[in-house]
Amino acid sequence: MNSDSASYLLSELMNVAFLVCSPVLFVALGVGVLISILQVVTQIQEMTLTFVxxxxxxxxxxxxxxxxxxxxxxxxxxxxxxxxxGL
Structure with missing residues (x-):
């Protein structure tokens, strides 16, 4: 295996890792922002409200x-x- 093959496989690995992780991370981000807005509006500063x-x-x-x-x-x-x- 030469460096071109290794870099190609690493690039594909990073693409797959991004595709697998991104939906979960974006949902967590969206829910976190919504809960933060809710906390600011209602002035509730409960830590478990963001986690659950x-x-x-x-x-x-x-x-x-x-x-x-x-x-x-x-x-x-x-x-x-x-x-x-095939290598």
Whole structure:
């Protein structure tokens, strides 16, 4: 394996990692911003108010998108093995 092959596989790995992680991170970000706005408007400064909705939203996102995430990871794994076999 030369450096071009390694950098290509690393680039593909980073793309897949971004695709798998980004929905969960964006949902957590969105819920966090909404809860922060709610806290500012109502002047409630409870720490668990930010944690519990984020946890539920992230768990729901993972449950909804887990099939897509696993298929993406499976396809990347198959691609990696086929690519490595051709070297």
């Amino acid at each position: 909705p984020k946890m539920l939203a992230v768990a729901g996102t993972i449950m909804l998108l887990s099939n897509w995430m696993l298929n993406l990871l499976k396809e990347f794994t198959e691609f990696t093995f086929y690519y490595a076999a």
